[in-house]
Amino acid sequence: MIAETTRKGQVKVLFVDDEFIEFRALKKKIADLSEPVVELEYSQSIGDALEKVRAARFDLILLDNRLMPNADFRDTVPELRGIGYTGPIGVVSTDISGGYFQEFPNYGVDFRIGKDEIDVQALQHIIREYVTYAVPDFWKDDYSI
Numbered sequence: 001m002i003a004e005t006t007r008k009g010q011v012k013v014l015f016v017d018d019e020f021i022e023f024r025a026l027k028k029k030i031a032d033l034s035e036p037v038v039e040l041e042y043s044q045s046i047g048d049a050l051e052k053v054r055a056a057r058f059d060l061i062l063l064d065n066r067l068m069p070n071a072d073f074r075d076t077v078p079e080l081r082g083i084g085y086t087g088p089i090g091v092v093s094t095d096i097s098g099g100y101f102q103e104f105p106n107y108g109v110d111f112r113i114g115k116d117e118i119d120v121q122a123l124q125h126i127i128r129e130y131v132t133y134a135v136p137d138f139w140k141d142d143y144s145i
Contacts, residue, residue: 016045091112
C-alpha cells in the first residue's frame with residue numbers, strides 16, 4: 001500500500017490527535033527533518049480529519065489510538081478507509097502493548113508506533129517504507145539502449 005507523492009520531494013502528513021500538545025511535540029521533533037520535506041497538518045477529531053481527507057490529498061496519516069467519542073483505531077480507521085483514503089495509516093499511542101493491537105491489519109492499519117518512539121529517524125523510516133521507496137540506481141534497468 002504505497003502512496004505516490006505528487007509534490008516533488010514533499011510528503012503531506014495529517015496528524016490526528018485530540019491533544020494539541022502532541023501535535024506541537026511532533027512538530028518540534030521533526031523540525032530538523034530536511035529530507036524529505038514534510039508538510040504536517042493537524043486535526044483534533046476524526047470528524048475534522050474526515051473533512052480534511054475529503055478536501056485534500058495526504059500521503060500519510062498518523063492517528064492517535066484513542067479519539068473521543070470513538071473508542072480506538074478499530075472505530076476510526078474504518079471511517080477513514082470508508083471515505084476512500086487508500087494511503088498508509090499509522091496508529092500512534094502512548095501504549096501499544098495491548099493485545100488488540102495485534103488486530104491492526106484487520107482494520108486497515110499499516111503500522112503502529114509509540115508516541116515516545118517518533119523522532120526524525122523513525123519518521124524518515126516510515127516515509128521510506130510506506131510513502132516512497134527509492135530504488136537504488138544499480139537496480140534500475142537501462143532502457144535507453
